[in-house]
Amino acid sequence: MHARHKDHEEPPSRDLQPDAGGGKPELWPFVRDGRLITLPARQNRRRAVLDHVAARCFDPAAEYDERAVNEKLREWCEGGEVDHVAVRRYLIDMGILVRGDGIYRVKGQTPPEPGVAERYVSSMGLE
Numbered sequence: 001m002h003a004r005h006k007d008h009e010e011p012p013s014r015d016l017q018p019d020a021g022g023g024k025p026e027l028w029p030f031v032r033d034g035r036l037i038t039l040p041a042r043q044n045r046r047r048a049v050l051d052h053v054a055a056r057c058f059d060p061a062a063e064y065d066e067r068a069v070n071e072k073l074r075e076w077c078e079g080g081e082v083d084h085v086a087v088r089r090y091l092i093d094m095g096i097l098v099r100g101d102g103i104y105r106v107k108g109q110t111p112p113e114p115g116v117a118e119r120y121v122s123s124m125g126l127e
Contacts, residue, residue: 035078057072
């Protein structure tokens with residue numbers, strides 16, 4: 001007989017207050033005072049928490065190198081149960097952030113137009 005894994009998420013208690021970022025009540029057990037406490041086991045809740053973190057960490061019009069992404073996520077994970085590297089991986093795996101050529105951006109944002117040098121290299125077939 002196989003053991004069933006229960007979702008260990010607890011509903012928000014009455015004494016929990018909204019996080020400083022104004023998150024929804026369903027996020028309160030996971031995000032408090034601008035910090036990621038833990039990640040939910042349920043996929044849809046995990047997505048909501050990661051969307052919340054990404055919306056507060058990353059400017060949709062900006063690009064970030066890995067160091068910048070790590071610094072931003074490390075701040076969110078400080079004092080919690082979740083490692084910033086795992087959060088970065090979840091953000092990529094869930095399609096919230098996209099990565100290409102070492103650059104991260106919020107999914108759905110169009111990369112900037114290539115500059116003169118990039119167009120020249122591309123026209124020479126040297127990509």
